[in-house]
Amino acid sequence: MSPVEDLLADSCVDLSRTADLSEDPRTVEDVLQEVQLVDTRVHSFSGTAGLLFDLRTALQFDDGEAGLLVVHGLRELHIWSAEPEESRVWTVMSSSPRTSPDEFAMELGLNSRIALRVAGARARFFTLRIPGISVAPPDSSGGERPGAAKDLVAWSSPCSVLQYFSG
Numbered sequence: 001m002s003p004v005e006d007l008l009a010d011s012c013v014d015l016s017r018t019a020d021l022s023e024d025p026r027t028v029e030d031v032l033q034e035v036q037l038v039d040t041r042v043h044s045f046s047g048t049a050g051l052l053f054d055l056r057t058a059l060q061f062d063d064g065e066a067g068l069l070v071v072h073g074l075r076e077l078h079i080w081s082a083e084p085e086e087s088r089v090w091t092v093m094s095s096s097p098r099t100s101p102d103e104f105a106m107e108l109g110l111n112s113r114i115a116l117r118v119a120g121a122r123a124r125f126f127t128l129r130i131p132g133i134s135v136a137p138p139d140s141s142g143g144e145r146p147g148a149a150k151d152l153v154a155w156s157s158p159c160s161v162l163q164y165f166s167g
Contacts, residue, residue: 001131001158001159001160002158002159003155003156003157003158003159004052004066004068004128004130004153004154004155004156004157004159005041005050005155005156007050007068007070007126007128007159007161008041008043008046008048008050008070009046023060024125024165025067025069025095025097025125025165026069026097026099026104026106026123026124026125026165027097027099028097029094029095029096029097030094030095030096031060031095032053032058032060032067032092032095032108033058033059033060033092033093033094033095034057034058034059034091034092035053035054035055035057035058035061035067035091035092036053036054036056036057036089036090036091036092036137037051037052037053037089037090037091037092037108037110037116038052038053038054038066038089038152038153038154039051039052039154039155040052040077040079040116041155042074042077046072047072047073047074047120048070048071048072048074049070049071049074049077049118049120050068050069050070050071050155051068051069051071051116051118052066052067052068052153052154052155053066053067053068053069053092054066054067054089054137054152054153055067055127056135056136056137057091057137061127063127063129063162063163064127064128064129064162064163065128065129065130065133065153066127066128066130066133066153066157066159067125067126067127067128068125068126068128069106069118069123069124069125070123070124070125070126071104071118071119071120071122071123072120072121072122072123072124073120073121073122074118074119074120075103075119075120075121076105076117076118076119076120077116077117077118078116078117078118079114079115079116080114080115080116081113081114082113082114083113089152090110090111090114091110091111092108092109092110093109093110093111093112094108094109095107095108095109096108096109102121103119103120103121104119104120104121104122104123105117105118105119105120106118106119106123124164124165124166125164125165126161126162126163126164127161127162127163127164128153128159128160128161128162129159129160129162130153130157130158130159131158131159131160133151133153133157134151137151137152
């Protein structure tokens with residue numbers, strides 16, 4: 001078992017024994033609806049971005065506690081908000097992927113006033129098992145910041161790949 005962050009590398013893990021997702025978040029509209037965006041990470045040297053999701057609130061995913069979208073050949077990562085936000089864990093209200101043979105792009109509608117756009121040459125998506133994490137996501141409605149919750153998936157969380165989409 002390796003940390004989530006290791007999946008950002010191109011040849012990080014043997015995926016030959018995992019099954020493809022039935023609905024690919026990279027091509028199917030709104031598959032990411034109701035998941036929570038926990039964090040983003042950019043590796044500028046390799047031109048890679050990762051979007052880390054908590055899947056425990058997801059409508060479309062039955063297995064796994066976390067999801068990871070990895071975009072290679074990064075061309076754009078843009079987050080914009082109508083006003084400053086306290087919360088750093090955002091619920092995905094809509095996901096709109098666009099693909100062509102040489103480009104991948106996705107726009108996420110987060111909450112009601114925030115959007116994120118990521119674009120690059122290609123993308124992969126993983127569903128992940130995170131050992132020791134609870135079935136229910138942490139309550140982020142109180143005074144404590146969600147990032148401080150010990151039961152939130154993190155880049156350092158050990159994981160195993162349940163499903164993936166690549167290509």
